[in-house]
Amino acid sequence: MHKHLNRYFGLFALPTLIAFSVAFLIPFLLGIYLSFTEFTTVSDASFVGFSNYILAFTENSNFLNALWFTVKFSFVTIITVNLFAFLLALALTKKIRGRNLFRAVFFMPNLIGGIVLGYIWQVIINGILLFWGADITQNSTYGFWGLVVLTNWQMIGYMMVIFIAGINNIPPQLIEAAKIDGAKPSQILFKITLPLTMPAFTICSFLTLTNSFKLFDQNLALTAGAPARQTAMLSLDIYNTFYGKIGSEGVGQAKGVVFFLLVAGLAALQLYLTKSREVDG
Template structure:
């Protein structure tokens, strides 16, 4: 009996050892798989994250530090000034305040016109027209032209082209000093920006309109709904996600307008059309007050971030309600 008990104990111990060995092998295999997945993830994501960190994250946090200094952007003398830059912005820097409200006004106008024109063009090119593919290309082409080049082209059009048309036709619209007057220069920037951006917005709305079920449109037509009722109660609710995206894109691009502003008016006449991005650039790289420019950029970032978050949250909520 003693020998049998000993044999049974040996068998139990052997089974326990085998189970423990298998569990250890399974744990090791699981760990190896996790390491392999982590390695593949690092291999694919690592270079992109490194580039993002070098180009975006490090300059962003470095700029946040400089916003609290009086660095001129050239010498190595950096003095910590705390909130002095921000106090100066909101109390003494009138040009910053003027540029801020001008940018806000421009953004509202550009958002409405760019989305309105883009949606109108999308409705046009989704019609069963023989030339719809050509029209899509023509409407999208301005978006491929760089902002600086576009500004110089339209500067020639406003100064030389419109003047020639005005002489030939006698129309006062073409005789206006488009870039020499504060009011018309503002609208000149709006015209160029809408002309450039509407084609891109058109593509997003076109994709959304093509996904609207034709059965719904046909049913509405049979029920006696006119085109406006169909657009308001069927088409617009169905393309609500595209509206959210387009509003986000136009808000972001309108607030950050720089190249068209620089090449078309350079902030003139007398800084009356100097948008916020151009004001920040001038402060940092022309006036050599880099710390103050970074303070303006930080305020600019916070304002744009808050506005876009509110916009996306609100439009997403409206999507769910509709």
């Protein structure tokens, strides 16, 4: 029967494969090629070697600034999002009135799109800064912490759901036995709950990391990089390089390839950590 199935390639796999080639595969390969050329319309590409990659880092400091901003931002959000999400998950796996309603409320912001989120928080953060007569576009520190608050609001509920699933997977007998042996609540937390939710921590950390690394819509709507591109993250800087100035498309594509290598490196690290833990366990 399954040898038979090969004849149905055209029906089962080909349509998806064609769409995949048009939307991803050809653009990806073409993108790598174009990063070594100078072009404005794709068809006028001329080979320039590695000069786009050199220009990406040396033409101005935008890319390195964006990289540093993104790294700082991701570092802070990994800690805050996971900490708050885990605490909420701990609270909401206890017997508490209305806990399903609480869960629903904390999760809800995650469904709202980045552009809408950005403008919601722009109004609120500008409203708060107004007490000091300031504006989010005046200082990159405001933009940084504004993005941190926004991202926390968006992602805490999502990570909370994953932590709740992790905590619910802990066999109740384990905690019962510990209680009978006279373990204090803090001992149960540090010796049982935390170690057994480590897989959830790995998942949530990498989800926060990759989401923070690739953040675009929220960045565009909240600050659009203001003041003077200081709050532009990697995605926004690549976008600005492509569409901000004619003639720098090659540099934009080179930045895109570097960005891809960074994200792929993170994914490889995650795969390695997950696999090695599975072998250990």
